Every structure is written in C-alpha cells, then in structure tokens.
Amino acid sequence: MQLDINGTAAQVDAADDTPLLWVLRDHLGLTGTKFGCGMALCGACTVHIEGQAVRSCVTPISAVAGKKITTIEGVGSTRIGKAVQDAWLAIDVPQCGYCQTGQIMSATALLGSNAKPSDADIDSSMSGNICRCGTYPRIRAAIKQAAAAVGGKS
C-alpha cells in the first residue's frame, strides 16, 4: 500500500487493518507520533488527515490510502504548525514532553479552523489530549500566543 506522508510517498507492507499509528512508528520510524491508549482516548497519536486532527491509533491504513497525512515530523513546515511549535518553545510548555506532539497536532488543527479560539473552543478541541504532567495552563497560553502570531498583530 502507498501512503502520502508529509508530502512523501511511502510504500508500506502491512495488513489493511493495521492502525496508521503502528505503521508510522514500527514500519516507517516516524516515532514522533506516540502510543498512549489505543482507543482514541488520550490524543497522543494525533496526526492530520487532510488537515483534520485524527487519532491514528484507531485509523486503519486502508482508510487513509491516497489521503494527505501530516505527522509531527512534517507539521513544522506549515505556517500554523511552525507558529505553534515556536509558541510551545517560548512558553516552555513541555515537562516530560511525551504527549506534546499530539497536543501540538491538535492545537495546529484547531488554529487551522479557528484563527482566534476562545477558552471554550480550546477546551472542546484540546480535551481529547491528556497530559499527565499537567501542562494544561501553558498549553492554553501557547495556543493563544500562536494564534496571535499567525493572525499578525491583534
């Protein structure tokens, strides 16, 4: 099967029902996408399919063939993704950092559809991503900072 990942065609030899997560991690070595629950409950495995945030741990590769897949390794080449990463660094959001790639993917998707999210918007878009270190206040601040950066002077 051929997958379009971060703008590159990748040949994959895996069963159709294999979740995208394990193809990315085990077959392609793109380990920035994390395993956290396997049931779309924690958001650590978030990637973009055609710009939408999707949990790769429950997405079989058969469902994404021919679609544009973006992972954390590629999101920095988008304007919003880069702004989000920069805000994350400026505010030093991460603690252990494990969930942060998924957080960044969810935040980038949020800003892609909502240039100036309210606190309620952030709650609803980001509550699928668990952080056990408790970086939530900084995640919220970083999303707002990235939104301001992308939107120019607000």
Next chain:
Amino acid sequence: MNAQLTESLSVAAVSRREFLVRASALGGLVLLATSSGAVKAAEEAKKYGAEGMPHGWKDDPLAFIAIAEDGIVTVVVHRSEMGQGVRTGMPLIVADELEADWSKIRVQQATADEEKYGNQDTDGSRSTRHFFDPMRRCAASARTMLELAAAKSWGVPVSEVKAANHEVVHGKTGRKAGYGSLAKAAAKLPVPARESLKLKAPAQFRYIGKPAHLLDGPDIVQGKAQYGIDTRLDGMLYAVIARSPVFGGKVARYDATEAMSMPGVVKVVEIQGTPGPAQFQPLSGIAVVAKDTWIATKARKTLKIDWDDGPHGSYDSKAYRAQMLESSRQPGTVLRQVGDVDAALANASRKLEAEYYLPHIAHATMEPPAAAARIVNGRCEVWAPTQAPQVTRTDISKRLGIPFENVTVHVTLLGGGFGRKSKPDFALEAALLSKAVDGQPVKVTWTREDDLHHDYFHTVSVERLQAGLDAKGKPTAWLHRSVAPTIGAIFGPDSGHEAPFEQNMGFVNLPFDIPNMRMENPEAMAHTRIGWFRSVSNVPHAFAVQSFVAELAAAANRDHRDYLLDVIGPARKIDPESMKDEWNHGESPQRYPVDTGRLRRVIELVTKESGWGSKLSKGEGRGLAAHYSFLSYAAAVVQVAVDSKGGITIPRVDIAFDCGPHVNPDRIHSQLEGAVVMGVSLAMLGEITFAKGRVEQDNFHQYQVTRIDAAPRDIRIHLVPQSDYSMPLGGVGEPGVPPIAPALCNAIYAATGKRIRQLPIRDQLAPAQLTSA
C-alpha cells in the same frame, strides 16, 4: 528500628547488601538498619545526601564534564529526565560554576554506572538537592584545572589568571585562551582537593536562579525526542505480554496454536513469575514476539491461558475498605506518643473524630512502560525509560546470569515517571525476551490496559483521626491511626505496617503544637504490588490531617488559617528525631530540621496572595492546606465553584512554596503547576478498584484523569525567594501534590457545607448523592 522488618530481612531471599541497595530507592529505608548492632559501624560514619547513598560520591569532574577542542562542553547527566527538567538543571549548575557559555553546552545521558556517577535513582525529589553542591564542586574543579593549564602554558602564577565566559584570561598581559584549546592539558592535571576549591559567590551566578529554556524543548516539539518506547534497533522484533491478571498468580497452562499460525508472529514465550515478594521481577505471563506491535497485540488476543490466581485471587476493594475501617477503630502499633492522649480526650470539652478513605491510584504515565534489549556475544544492552538505572542493570544481570560488567543500560527520556518507572520489571521483560530469541533485539510495549492492570499501585488507606478540644476550641488531644499496606511488601515478607519512610511523610513527624498526641499504625496486608506514586504516603496523610484541622477549625468556629497557624504553633526548628523521625529523607537532622517558621510563612503568603477572607459569590469557596514534605514547605489555596447540580469547577489555585534556593525557577513553576493538576486529578477522579483480585479499570474511559477542560484555569505560583545558597535545598517534584486534595475538599466545604472524607470526589456533590448520604 522496625523489628518486624528486621526480622523479615533475615528470612527474605535477598542479601542485606541487596536490600540496602534496593531500599535506597525508597530514599531512606537504609536508615532503618542503622540502629541494629550489625551495622553499628555504618552509624558511626553516618553520611547524608549523595554521600549517604549506596555508592557514595566522589568529586570527579572527568566523569561529568568533557570539553572538546571546539569548546563544546558536554555535561553528563546521571539522573533520569521525566519532565522535572533535570537535563536542563544539572547543566545550568555546571555551566555557571565552570564559567561556561550556555550556548556551548550539550547534554549526554549517563548509562547505569553508580560506581562512576554516584546514585542514579531518580526519586524522592532529590536530584538537585543531592547534587547541587557536588556538581558545583565538579565544575569548580574543572574551571580550576583550566586555569592551571593556562597559567602553566603562559608561565605565570595561577593567581594571575581567571576563567570567565568560556576562556581563561591573564589580566596583566591580556592574553586569552579558549576552553577548547586548554581542555587537553587541563584534563591531565590532578583534580584539586575539595577543600582548595573556590566556589562562585551567588551574586556572580549567571544561570543559577534564573529561568532557562529547556535544552530538550526543540527535539520535543518536533517529535525527535527519544523515549524508551521509541527505541529502534536493526532487526528489532516487537512484543506484548499477557500477564497474570492477579498479583501472585501464574500461568497454569496455555495454548498458542492460533497465535503461532498468524503471519508475522515469530515466537510465543512463557515468562516465569517469581515466588515471594514482587521486587521488580516480571509477572508470570505469555509473550508474543512479532514483526510489529500491532501483530503482536492481535495475536495476544488469541492466546488461551488458564491462570492459577494464587493467594490474592479474592482481593476486593469494597471488602478491603471495610476491613481497614475495622482495623482503624482498634488500637494499633504506637509509633509516637506525646503526653497522655487518653486522659486529654477524657477531659476534653469537645471530641471530634473522622475517617478518611483514599483508594489505590495508578500512575498512568503517558508513555506506558516499554523497553528494548539485545544480546550480542554475551553482552546485553537495554534501552529503557528507567528511574532506577543501576537497579535495572543489577536485576538484568542476575536474572539473565550475565556478568554485571556485560550489561549496559541506556537511559532514554521518560514519558512520565511519577515513581512507576522506578520499578524496571518492563526492562527485565525485554531482556528475557531478547534472550528467548537468541539475542535478537526485542522491544516490549505495555498497552494502556497492561499499565493499569499491572501497575505498582499507590497504596490504599483509611486514616482515622480523633481530637479533643478545650473550651476555647483549642486542640488538646490528637490521635491518628493510619492504616495502609506498605511498599515494603514488594521487598520482603509483608510486615503489615508502614515503613519509617512512609510513617514520616506527614503522619508521625507532624510538627503540631498539641500537648497530647499519639500516632498508631494498625495492620494492613498488601494484596497487590504497592509502589511509590508522586509524593507517596504524603497524599493520604496530608489529606486526612489537613482536612481534619479544617474540621476542627469549623467546630471551634474559627478562621481556618488562624486556627492552622495556632495548631502549628510558634516559629521553631524541630529536630526530626524528636518527632520519632530518624529517616528525614536521608538528610542530616541538624542541616534539615523541620522549620515551622517556614511552614507558617508559606501559609501566610498563600492566604495573602489568594485574597483569603475576601468575599466570593454563592456556591463559591476557598480552601487551604499546608504540608511539609521532601524537605520543602508548601501551602495551597484552592477556589471552587459548585453549581446547582453539584458540578465542580476550579477557577483558581494559588500555591506558595519554599524549597530553599532555586536553580531553574521556571521548572519549579512548571513542577508546581503539574503538581496542582495531578493533585486535582487524584482528588476528583483517581481510583483503581479490585474485584476477584483483578483491576476493574481498563483504559482512560474508566480510569479517568483530569483534562484541560476541568483543570484549574488559573494557577498562581508564589515562590519564597531564597538568595542564600548555603541554605540546604529542598525537593521540588513532589511536595506540591499533597496539599491540593485537602485544600480542594476544604474549599468544597466552604462553598457547600458538605465535608468530603473519601476520594475521589467525583459526583459526591450531586443532589442524588447528597440525599442518599
């Protein structure tokens, strides 16, 4: 000394040496042994901090600092990074004392080697506490050696040269030499004697005490950071394991025919459990080794396994709670006694009692346990997100029968630790599985279900408190019975009693000014693997003590803050040993007394900053709690709003904190922010229950944790400034957690009049719950 534990040591199948090494991971059980005759000698030369740990400490700059010809300074960090920022903090200390340019600092993670690096058990909130002074000395040694090398090459007295900003300068001639050009010659010089070192004056600090960005930040946000679960080795196979659902159970028989028939499955391997205490050994189970994780996971589902549940097959949380409650109503082993509690209770004008319950909780690190291993030519290499590198290495050596020197443990980043990854059972599994496939690389991954079912769980407890008040409402008697299975049960036969390091987490070592006090510890046997969870026994102890003081204040009709300050009493420095705490986190009682002045100060600070006493709307309330742990002082004010349906939101939390002087204040802030969220999470939602010996929660839909929408919106950190760097450092990672749950419940009481005495809070405020209660 705890006689029962001593006795158990002699019958346990572990040598004393081994026990001491293991116990060191507990951050102080070592001191348990110090009053027995057998180790009298050890007592005479009692050492503290890093020097008191099993492999001690030697100042060896060459072990920790390498300077390349291009001037790049590599700092070896021997403590595990799990989000506390140690891979930034340790280099900050070194860079400052070395007079290095921060932009030229790189980090290298040490492999497991305590002979070389000193203790590596990253637990007990002590990396910076133990190694601030030692790392400063290492860097000062290196700086001195660079100065000597420069002076020698110029033929001038060393007193005329000075290291500054990555070069050594000769003031008289203006000659300069960069560190890179001096490094080779400097490394050949003898390491200066400790007494001869001149440490920088804190006023000259360039990095220490100032906020610094994370060195690992760029890798993390780009997905390049390597956690244990990300390990990839040539030809690596992937494994998952079906483990005994009951602790102490084992495989009776199994059939893997179907799994073996699946494409991509390489091998099915039985992992033998070990009889007796859990230690850090793998549980009995059947592993599937396959070409990728998904195939292994699918194949595991097809295994037909009959389990022999063993002695804990009837462990039931409801029944166990009733049993603990019963125990708490009977006298227990007396651990500390002040005055005459019974007489004081008899003479009290009012008596109050309360029982508090806290369930087991799971760590649920976002990176579940995972490790990779390979064995080549009799040498085993392991990559693991471990908080206990040396223990990992030792246990793998023993279990596989490979000489210690032929085992290498690479410490990866940890995707969360919280104490779970102090227990390297998962790394032993990887090594065993590699051995089973002739040394081929194998990575074992725990699914979330595996993680929740087979954690080393935070203890479960009943805390029963009784107090007598005089006519003015002042407490004259305090009787606390703490009932909780002990972590000690994973190391030897179960004593049924809290170990000193558990007792002295805010239960026995209570710095209260009450004339009659008694602390008792009735028996509780462990039926699962009990382990450290961030801040450990401080969680139940602080919850009960700080809730109960608020209950007494309410009964006395007094302001909780004023009442708490009165119960703590005047500012004084208390010798921990006078409170029956001979453990004191392995630190000197003279250097680290319990300072009630500092405890009072954080209470005063947090109440001032949070607007304590100012008016709130209906349904809103503020709650206070303070707790001393890990040699630091923390006080929190939580503000809640409770709606008509009993829904709880937490708009704001203030936390005041005194941990002595600071290295990277931004990481102190972030650790406290995280502690607040974790405290809220365990208070609101955290619960693991057992039925028929099996954990009833499978994944995050059942074991819920706080998410962004329910996290406190506004967390305000108030650090007590400390500019005196001769003052001993306190811990940072854990002490923020204990005050949160009681402060939250005290806030709920202030908002609603409803007293919460059992965690988690969940929907206890819902009208249906209130009417049925």
